[in-house]
Amino acid sequence: MRYEFVENIEHFAPHAFAGEQGTGLFRSHSHVTDEITLILEGEGHYSSNDQNVQVAAGDLILIPPGIVHGFVCLKAWNGISIHYDSQSIPSYCQYLLQHAYRQYPNQILISRLNRTRLERVKAAIQQLEEECVWVRLNENSYSQDLIRNALEAILLSYLTNAPGPSEPAIDGEDCDERMIQDALKEIHLTYFTSLKIADLAARRFHSESVFRKKFSKRVGLSPKQYIISVRLNEAKRLLRHTDKPVEFIASEVGFTSSSRFYELFVKHVGKTPLEWRNESYHNP
Structure with missing residues (x-):
């Protein structure tokens, strides 16, 4: 049994290049996979060719594949990044992700979570990590459903707190x-x-x-x-x-x-x- 849409889950601290302790610059890069990042502590900026977005603890970040991006850490931070294949995720998760991308295509997307949502996302990521281990050990037949539920919870939390586009007159x-x-x-x-x-x-x-x-x-x-x-x-x-x-x-x-x-x-x-x-x- 295999479950392959999660490529990796990484707990990170800043990559410092000639910076003070707790600060640093991460060189620009891109991924063939989609990325979800949760900032747990600290603050800084995420940037792409046409964006420079301030981020801080409690921010949930979606990055579509292929976007060249980097970040500057201004205050010591840590967080969690999930890289995954959006073409292989379950159907409802695909809809939620497409809905998020549709509002602001080809951009880094930021959702500022309130405390309750932040705790739910942290719990969902922990569940995602644990069940991916069980899947690879082939020891829990319900792990795939739990992984699906965890990813749904993360994406729903993003959409619940994401800034919406300005509302035009309805025609x-x-x-x-x-x-x-x-x-x-x-x-x-x-x-x-x-x-x-x-x-x-x-x-x-x-x-x-x-x-x-x-x-x-x-x-x-x-x-x-x-x-x-x-x-x-x-x-x-x-x-x-x-x-x-x-x-x-x-x-x-x-x-x-x-x-x-x-x-x-x-x-x-x-x-x-x-x-x-x-x-x-x-x-x-």
Whole structure:
């Protein structure tokens, strides 16, 4: 059994270059993975090509992959950084991360946590660390669910305290965007149930045909196609990171028929689920 979306979790202190004790500059760098950093003590600045953001104890930082960034520590600090593959995280976590990135794309994102949220994030990171150890030892069959819950808690805490964009006057296009985002959230939360497009539309006071048209225009896929893609992506994650039987995975991600799951998997992926699983084991 493998769980690979967490690349590493690092407890850090400042990297000092000709600085006073407790202060320092970290040279600019970038990662192919996403990063979450929690500042536990101290203060300083995070910077990128077009940002210079002051950070302090209690700040939760999201950094998308590929952004060249560095930091200057002005007051002795420590914290925790998590590097992870956002393409391999569970479905609802993907939605939460996409929602955060959508507000301010290609930027370092900062959420200033209150004391209660800070304690919850610290507990979630501790749980994430502990369960990753158990997964690697292959000794706790519930560790993957606990890892998912921990990452959800971290991202939800970020979004709860993140600064929102200024609110423009609400016009028809803004209403449509909010409606589609609400539908996407519901899909990522309930993809494993018997979702019906008519129900998604009705809950947003739209006819099914109008909902399909607006959704397809905004997302680039029909609602049905999008639900299938979410289910298949989650199936691929489970095939790669668990030893669950294929038929069980098909049911877990929302397919009522194993044969339908096989048919769609081959159509979209080009391999059977078992072929894909075996290939992913040899090419992690």
